[in-house]
Amino acid sequence: DTGVSQNPRHKITKRGQNVTFRCDPISEHNRLYWYRQTLGQGPEFLTYFQNEAQLEKSRLLSDRFSAERPKGSFSTLEIQRTEQGDSAMYLCASSSPRIPGTSGQIKQETQYFGPGTRLLVL
Amino acid sequence: GENVEQHPSTLSVQEGDSAVIKCTYSDSASNYFPWYKQELGKRPQLIIDIRSNVGEKKDQRIAVTLNKTAKHFSLHITETQPEDSAVYFCAAIGGAGGYNKLIFGAGTRLAVHP
Numbered sequence: 396d397t398g399v400s401q402n403p404r405h406k407i408t409k410r411g412q413n414v415t416f417r418c419d420p421i422s423e424h425n426r427l428y429w430y431r432q433t434l435g436q437g438p439e440f441l442t443y444f445q446n447e448a449q450l451e452k453s454r455l456l457s458d459r460f461s462a463e464r465p466k467g468s469f470s471t472l473e474i475q476r477t478e479q480g481d482s483a484m485y486l487c488a489s490s491s492p493r494i495p496g497t498s499g500q501i502k503q504e505t506q507y508f509g510p511g512t513r514l515l516v517l
Numbered sequence: 518g519e520n521v522e523q524h525p526s527t528l529s530v531q532e533g534d535s536a537v538i539k540c541t542y543s544d545s546a547s548n549y550f551p552w553y554k555q556e557l558g559k560r561p562q563l564i565i566d567i568r569s570n571v572g573e574k575k576d577q578r579i580a581v582t583l584n585k586t587a588k589h590f591s592l593h594i595t596e597t598q599p600e601d602s603a604v605y606f607c608a609a610i611g612g613a614g615g616y617n618k619l620i621f622g623a624g625t626r627l628a629v630h631p
Contacts, residue, residue: 399560428618437523437606437621438561451617486561505551506619508560 399509401487407515408477415473416512420489427470428506429462431455432484438508441485444470477516484511519544521609523622531630536594538605538625543588546612550590551619552581553606561606565592569611597629 400419408414420427425446430438441460443451446467456462459477464470474481490504520543530536542550548569553561567574567581567590574581580593594601604626608619 426617430619435624437521437608437624438619439621440618443617451615453618504616505563505566507563508553510560 399487399489399507401485401509401512403512404510405513405515407517409517410477410479412477413473413475414477414514415471416485416487416514418470418472418487418489418509420468420470420487421491421507422468424489424491424507425467426490426492426504427464428488428490429470429472430486430488430508432486432511433482438486441472474514477514479516482514482516484513486511519547519609519612519620521607521620521622523607523625525625526623527626527628529628529630530597532597532599534597536592536597536601536627536629538592538607538627539589540591540607540609540622541587541589542609542620544609544612545585545588547609548611549609549616550581550583551608551610552592553608553621554603555606555624556603564605594627597627599629599631602627602629 402417427444429441432438442462444464459475462472487509488506490506492504523540551566554564555561565579565581567583578595583590604624606624607622
């Protein structure tokens with residue numbers, strides 16, 4: 396499978412514990428995104444990397460959350476001191492920016508999603 | 518920032534009928550609008566997308582239309598089949614929010630009955 400992969404697929408933890416999730420993007424994609432999806436809602440943006448640089452973070456990403464992409468390939472999302480409200484599906488996506496068109500306009504990029512990590516905090 | 522509203526939240530149709538899902542967005546500078554299909558327990562999968570310089574796009578039984586003036590875009594599925602049953606999400610990108618994050622609607626649960 397050459398798509399985006401995520402591990403683990405499921406995680407059950409007790410409140411107060413730390414958890415870490417991993418995302419492996421499509422190999423030639425230099426952009427990587429983390430989203431959170433709660434039941435009955437669409438995914439919500441958390442953060443975004445271009446290569447190893449974390450360029451944007453949502454206000455949803457409290458100081459208990461940290462994301463890294465040390466070598467510009469896989470990424471990890473860590474949640475410290477988990478709370479029951481952290482229970483959700485954590486989705487990773489990757490994309491590759493297109494070459495600017497002759498008109499100079501940056502073309503939009505398609506984001507491809509991984510299967511997600513479902514977190515349950517008891 | 519950008520806000521995307523999606524209607525209806527649930528849609529039930531008979532096999533062979535058409536299904537239409539509508540979305541509105543708030544940022545007139547948004548310029549890319551993908552649609553994702555998510556089956557239970559699976560990843561969101563892109564099914565079709567449209568850019569702001571195009572009014573309509575079709576791919577077999579699926580079509581998307583965009584009205585930039587009204588800031589509306591819609592997904593049309595014709596000749597629905599039971600395997601079309603899933604949650605469908607619209608999204609928008611661009612504008613003041615930048616080109617780095619998709620803003621999703623809340624989703625439409627489509628049920629196609631044989």
